Amino acid sequence: MPVGTAGTVKAVHQHELVNDVQAQIILGNTYHLYLRPGMDILQQAGGLHRFNGWDRPILTDSGGYQVYSLSNNRKIKEEGVTFQSHIDGASHFFSPENVMDIQRIIGADIMMAFDECTPYPCAYDYAKNSMGLTHRWLERCCNRFDATQGLYEYEQTLFPIVQGSTFPDLRQASAEFIASMDRPANAIGGLSVGEPAEEMYQMTDLVCSILPADKPRYLMGVGTPVNILECIALGIDMFDCVMPTRNARHGMLYTSKGIVNIRNAKWKDDFSPVDEDSPCATSRFYTKAYLRHLVHSSEILGMQIGTLQNLSFYLWLVGEARKHIIEGDFLSWKNQMVPQLEQRL
RNA sequence: GGGGGCACGCCGGAGCUGGAGAGCCGGGCCAGACUGUAAAUCUGGUGCGUCAGCUGAAUAGGUUCGAAUCCUAUUGCCCUCA
Numbered sequence: 001m002p003v004g005t006a007g008t009v010k011a012v013h014q015h016e017l018v019n020d021v022q023a024q025i026i027l028g029n030t031y032h033l034y035l036r037p038g039m040d041i042l043q044q045a046g047g048l049h050r051f052n053g054w055d056r057p058i059l060t061d062s063g064g065y066q067v068y069s070l071s072n073n074r075k076i077k078e079e080g081v082t083f084q085s086h087i088d089g090a091s092h093f094f095s096p097e098n099v100m101d102i103q104r105i106i107g108a109d110i111m112m113a114f115d116e117c118t119p120y121p122c123a124y125d126y127a128k129n130s131m132g133l134t135h136r137w138l139e140r141c142c143n144r145f146d147a148t149q150g151l152y153e154y155e156q157t158l159f160p161i162v163q164g165s166t167f168p169d170l171r172q173a174s175a176e177f178i179a180s181m182d183r184p185a186n187a188i189g190g191l192s193v194g195e196p197a198e199e200m201y202q203m204t205d206l207v208c209s210i211l212p213a214d215k216p217r218y219l220m221g222v223g224t225p226v227n228i229l230e231c232i233a234l235g236i237d238m239f240d241c242v243m244p245t246r247n248a249r250h251g252m253l254y255t256s257k258g259i260v261n262i263r264n265a266k267w268k269d270d271f272s273p274v275d276e277d278s279p280c281a282t283s284r285f286y287t288k289a290y291l292r293h294l295v296h297s298s299e300i301l302g303m304q305i306g307t308l309q310n311l312s313f314y315l316w317l318v319g320e321a322r323k324h325i326i327e328g329d330f331l332s333w334k335n336q337m338v339p340q341l342e343q344r345l
Numbered sequence: 346g347g348g349g350g351c352a353c354g355c356c357g358g359a360g361c362u363g364g365a366g367a368g369c370c371g372g373g374c375c376a377g378a379c380u381g382u383a384a385a386u387c388u389g390g391u392g393c394g395u396c397a398g399c400u401g402a403a404u405a406g407g408u409u410c411g412a413a414u415c416c417u418a419u420u421g422c423c424c425u426c427a
Binding site: 059062069073085086087115161191192227239240242243246247252300302 | 373374375376377378379380381382383384385386387
C-alpha cells in the first residue's frame with residue numbers, strides 16, 4: 001500500500017484489544033511493545049503471563065540484530081555466530097540452541113528466534129543464502145524450544161522471524177515458511193536497516209498479506225511515529241524500537257504537534273511545557289527552556305525527562321491508534337496525524 | 346617597592362632558537378544524524394565580506410627581505426620576595 005493513501009486496515013481489526021500498552025526494561029535495554037491489539041491472542045495461547053509480580057511481559061531478542069550491528073566483530077557459520085567482545089576481546093558463541101536456553105533462563109514471555117538480520121543494501125544471492133540460514137536456524141530454535149520447558153511457573157512463547165531483505169520473492173518465500181511453523185505469533189525482521197521507508201512499507205505489506213491474520217504480527221525495529229502508524233495500517237500489531245529512547249537522549253523529542261530538537265537555540269526562552277498535551281505529568285511540568293538547559297549542561301536528568309516524554313508519547317500514540325481502530329476511523333485519523341507528526345517544530 | 350612570567354578571535358591549551366594563519370587541539374556555541382541499543386554517540390559548521398577580497402597575535406615603536414616569535418616602551422594580569 002502506498003504511503004499515506006487510503007486503504008484497508010488489515011488484521012488488527014480482527015483482534016480483540018487488551019487494556020494496557022506494554023513496555024518492559026530488560027537487561028538495560030528498553031523494549032517497547034507499543035500496540036497490542038492481538039495480545040489477547042497471545043494470552044489465549046498461554047504466552048503472556050505475570051513475571052515475578054511484574055504486570056508487563058518481558059520480550060528478549062536473540063542476538064540476531066547484533067549479527068547485523070556488530071558485523072565487524074563476528075563470524076557467521078552454519079553452527080552459529082562467534083562474537084568478539086569489544087570490551088575484552090573475549091569470544092562468545094551464539095547458536096540457535098544456546099540462545100533458546102538463555103532466553104529460557106531470563107524467563108522472557110516472548111522469546112525471539114535466532115536469525116541473521118541482513119544489511120541494506122544486500123546482494124540477492126547473499127539475501128537468499130542468509131534467508132536459508134535463518135530458516136534452518138529457526139527449525140533448530142523450534143526444536144530446542146519444544147524440547148525444553150520454562151524454568152518458571154509460566155509458559156514462554158517463541159516468535160519466528162521473516163527475513164528476505166527487500167526482494168519480494170524472498171520475502172514471500174520467507175513469510176510462507178515462517179507461517180508454516182505455526183507459532184502463536186510472527187515477527188518481521190530485516191527492515192528499518194537503512195532502506196527507504198517506501199520499500200519498508202512495501203515489504204511489510206507483502207509479508208502481512210501472507211502471515212496469518214489471526215496471529216499477532218511484530219515488526220522489529222520500527223520506527224518513527226509515522227512509520228508506526230503506516231505499518232499499523234498494513235496490519236502490524238507490535239513494534240519495538242530504540243528511537244524514542246536514543247533520540248530522547250540526543251535531544252530529539254516527539255510530540256503530537258511534531259518533532260522538537262530541544263537543543264536548538266529557539267527554545268532558550270520558551271517557558272511553555274515540554275509537551276502541554278502529554279499524558280505524562282513530567283512533560284507537562286518541566287519547561288522547554290529548562291529541559292534545554294539540562295541537555296546543554298549534560299545533566300542526566302535532561303535525558304531522563306526526554307525519555308519519559310518520548311516513551312509516553314509513543315504509548316499515547318498507539319493507544320489512540322487502538323481507539324480509532326475500535327471506532328472504525330483509523331485511516332482518516334492516521335492520515336490527519338501523519339503530517340503533524342512529521343513537522344519539525 | 347625588587348625580581349620573574351604572561352597577553353590572538355567566545356573560553357582554555359599548544360605553537361614562540363624569525364619564513365604569518367583567519368591555523369592546530371579541547372571546550373563552548375550553531376545545526377544535522379540516529380529505526381529488533383556496544384556507544385550520555387557520531388558528523389558538519391563557528392572573524393567580516395558585495396565571495397574579489399579585507400581585517401587580525403594587548404598598545405605604540407624598532408630590528409629585518411620577512412615578526413605571533415627578537416628588541417624597547419606602555420598597559421593589564423599572574424607568581425614571588427620585602
